[in-house]
Amino acid sequence: MPGNSTPSQTVGPFFSIGFDWMNRADFAEESAGERVAIQGRVLDGSGQPVPDAILEIWQADANGRYYHPEHADTRNNVTPFVGFGRVPTDGQGQFSFTTIKPGPVYGPDGKPQAPHLQISVFMRGLLRQLVTRMYFPDEPLNGSDPGLQFVPESRRETLIARRTGPEGNNLEWNVLLQGADETVFFDC
Numbered sequence: 538m539p540g541n542s543t544p545s546q547t548v549g550p551f552f553s554i555g556f557d558w559m560n561r562a563d564f565a566e567e568s569a570g571e572r573v574a575i576q577g578r579v580l581d582g583s584g585q586p587v588p589d590a591i592l593e594i595w596q597a598d599a600n601g602r603y604y605h606p607e608h609a610d611t612r613n614n615v616t617p618f619v620g621f622g623r624v625p626t627d628g629q630g631q632f633s634f635t636t637i638k639p640g641p642v643y644g645p646d647g648k649p650q651a652p653h654l655q656i657s658v659f660m661r662g663l664l665r666q667l668v669t670r671m672y673f674p675d676e677p678l679n680g681s682d683p684g685l686q687f688v689p690e691s692r693r694e695t696l697i698a699r700r701t702g703p704e705g706n707n708l709e710w711n712v713l714l715q716g717a718d719e720t721v722f723f724d725c
Contacts, residue, residue: 561622561623561624561634562624562633562634562635563634563635563636564594564596564618564619564620564622564634564635564636564637565618565635565636565637566618568598568599568618568637569598569599569618569637570598570599570618570637570638570639570640571599571637571638571706572635572636572637572706573635573636573637573638573673573706573707573708574633574634574635574706574707574708575633575634575635575636575671575698575708575709575710576631576632576633576701576707576708576709577631577632577633577709577710577711577712578626578629578630578631578632578711578712579592579626579630579632579658579660579711579712579714580630580711580712580713580714581714581715582714582715582716582719584716585630586626586628586629586630586631587626587630587660587714588626588627588628588629588630589625589626589660589661590625590626590630590632590658590659590660590712591623591624591625591626591658591659591660592623592624592625592626592632592656592657592658592712593622593623593656593657593658593659593666594620594621594622594623594624594634594636594654594655594656595620595621595654595655596620596621596636596639596653596654596655597620597639597640597642597652598618598620598637598639598640599618599637599638599639599640600640601639601640601641601642601643601649601652602640603620603642604618604619604620604621618637620636620639622634636654638652638673639652639653639654640652641678644683646683648681648683649678650678650682650683650684651672651673651676651678651679651681651682651684651685652672652673652676652678653670653671653672653673653682653684654670654671655668655670656668656669656670656671656712657669658712667714667720667722668722668723668724668725669696669712669720669721669722669723670684670696670723671696671697671698671710672685672696672697672698673697673698673708674697674698674699674700674708679697684696684723688721692721693721695713695718695719695720695721696720696721697710698710
């Protein structure tokens with residue numbers, strides 16, 4: 538019917554319809570590895586919080602293996618690390634979750650990538666998700682990681698989380714959608 542928009546023609550906050558089961562605050566569960574707590578905010582170009590964003594996270598386990606049939610063998614834990622889920626922001630644009638620090642994943646060239654989380658950001662007003670990565674601070678492989686090497690040195694800090702608190706397992710990583718300190722996003 539002319540004049541009526543359908544969901545495929547509009548941009549709206551449809552992320553919770555049928556997808557709430559993917560939301561999780563604890564990725565680590567009973568998996569082996571170094572537990573880390575990650576918190577942050579999603580902010581727009583004016584520094585205002587984005588209250589209805591979703592961060593979709595996919596990561597490897599502590600051995601650098603994804604929960605995928607290609608990586609299935611007897612080395613997987615009895616309680617395998619799934620490493621996938623979604624984390625919504627609250628009314629102040631804040632998000633938090635607990636996970637394990639992933640091990641290095643080997644790229645197509647056989648070289649190890651630095652431990653990282655693959656993150657897609659969904660929110661109202663976007664026709665396509667934003668794709669980025671979160672790296673861990675003080676990681677020796679950060680200096681040779683192909684993803685970080687692709688980014689100008691002056692912008693790499695937007696991809697690396699910062700330690701908070703006295704213990705090294707509390708991290709902060711913010712997603713800035715525009716502006717001078719905008720998070721680096723990749724075309725995928």
